Amino acid sequence: MLYISTVCHDFKCKTQSSAFGFVQYILCLFSHISREEPHSVLEKLLLLVQPDRFRMAKTFIKTQGLSADSVAELVSNAVVQGLLAATQELQSGESRGQESLIQLIRLCEDPNIVGLKLLENLNSVPLRDLNSIVELLIVAHSCFSLTCNMEGIVRVLQAARHLSHTYLAPGEHYSLLVRLLTGIGRYNEMTYIFDLLHQNHCFEMLLRKKSSSLKTSLLDYIKRCLPADSEKHNMVALCFSMRREIGENHEIAARTQLKMIESQDWGEQSKIKLVNPDLKNSLVKVLGLLKDAAESFSKDSCVHQAGRCVRAAKLITLQLHLLNQGSNLRIINLKPAEMHSAILALPQCYQVFVVAEAYSYSPDWAEILYQKVALKGHFAYLEELKCHRPLTSALFEDIFRKLDSIPSSVCSNVKRLLNHCDDVYTRYRLAYQQNLYDVTKTLLQDNKTSSYMNDRLASKAFI
Structure with a gap:
């Protein structure tokens, strides 16, 4: 009756009817509770469909004075059995399932003990059940993350790397690689999974995961490890509706093309334009990139960046116009010391405004x-x-x-x-x-x- 009293107090049964209903529900189990071992009772409490089963279990643990080690043993066994029985349900990644898992882990005063026992149980899971092994590592990581146990987190990351290179990638279990990566969520420490998926042409599988931290890490990875693969960068950015990042990529490509033009002799390029269209083609390419960048920026309400690209596009358009008119005047890639003479050489007033706006120059x-x-x-x-x-x-x-x-x-x-x-x-x-x-x-x-x-x-x- 002390247990029933404690539970009623914890659940704040303020009316007689609610208290009576709860006591009536508990009394049907009381005869079993009085005869069975506390661990067995706790296990049955966790199996209840009752929404408040975790609160009931926590109160029971407190009342019975169960040790953290014994609770951790029970919780870890429950997790392992649950994973072996229904891995696919856990893979669905529903927020409610994750919430229940955290509540289950928190039944133990020290979640680290649960994490350690889960790692110990890894050897008991058959290698044919890779789904369960992946989920065990994810749950163990959650246990260590709750208390910021870096030593435990490092152990999980080491086990994850070994599993990925030894079993998952060789066995072409790419969906499990994605699950391991997104479940643990430490993208900077697990870029080797990005490498494995890229090497095996399964990089697109990551695009199905709508995670803001994942999309940022993906773009950082592409910029750092695949800088020349603008197609993959745009594919990732477009998938996550990251219009600003697409705009940045187009703008960087345009600036790079302009630098390539700058590295060549302008006089020679412009003189041979009639027989060698490379200069004009390069400028047309830059113009297209700037237009695409401005469009992407505007779709993401990046007004300042869009305006910058529009001004640069006007400058390129004017340069093409001057070349088509037979003028050798260069207005792209101007240095500050060249601005005044270039502006004085422009024949029309509107052209001065185009150049001045592109360089933020006051004539x-x-x-x-x-x-x-x-x-x-x-x-x-x-x-x-x-x-x-x-x-x-x-x-x-x-x-x-x-x-x-x-x-x-x-x-x-x-x-x-x-x-x-x-x-x-x-x-x-x-x-x-x-x-x-x-x-x-x-x-x-x-x-x-x-x-x-x-x-x-x-x-x-x-x-």
Whole structure:
């Protein structure tokens, strides 16, 4: 009755009806309990279908004062018998079955003892029953992991390696190799199973396991041991819907291809493009990789990475356009010291934006407009720039600082350039500094600007 009282207290039977129901259930076994050995009673408790059998068993162990060693012996025997009877059910890996197994192990105060006894029982399992041996190693690992017993874990890993190389791989038991790997779950310490599956063309079997830690380890293994096998990398990443990793792989491949182009002489490559299409083909390949990378990144909401690939793809597209136009100008693989001269050599404004965005470079627009508009009179370039960014007074002041003295050949360009400055006072001041008195006279006489200029000149000293 003390046992019944303890169980009722542990199960928190708060109402008379629930307490009565539980006592009624226990009393049917009481006559057996009073006559049998405690170990036999505990074994029968564990065989019950009752959901609370583990709590009942734990209370019984506590009440009877059973030793950890005796409980471990019983638990290990129960595990071995259960494995021999129904290995396939354990292989299903249902979370409820794993939960029950952990509860069973925790009946013993020291799960290490259970793990050690399971390892001792390995020799009693016939080699024809490899399923049970694999499951025993998995359960033993669980026992040692509960208490972080590294010595026990190492013993399990050594036994697993021996089993894999001696019996599982030679016997082509590849599904058991996968089960051993995923059951123990120490992927970094068990990469030899990755090797065995890869060597025997069964690597795809791992892709059926939807484990986040497994997918990460698989990709790390491929990057480290199979760096050239991009097809396998993408297959693994696609199987686990790892779009970001696919994008990274495509982007790395594109960057590698660009490095290969950089290692060759650009002048020679571009000169022979009409008879040797290798350069163009290489750039088309890079473009395809960058497009695929951007698509994969966007599917995984990696906006920053997708944008980076899009900008790089625009750069490659522009390079192909320049080559097709017969230009020898190189805009890929630019070093910082090469940026300014390359940008000045670009004929159109939008092309500068493409290059600047690809390299996160801030162009010196004052220098560019000075060279292209003030000196060369390319006002179409200026009109195109106005569509993308405002022409501020500060920008015009920076341009005119570069004009120490205006050659007569570009005087008309400078006057026309000044007309694009919206700030009338800045326009007047810059014209005055460059001795463009016809411009200042016009501003003072024009009905639209004269009143404003007279007020400004009267209100402050002119500098």
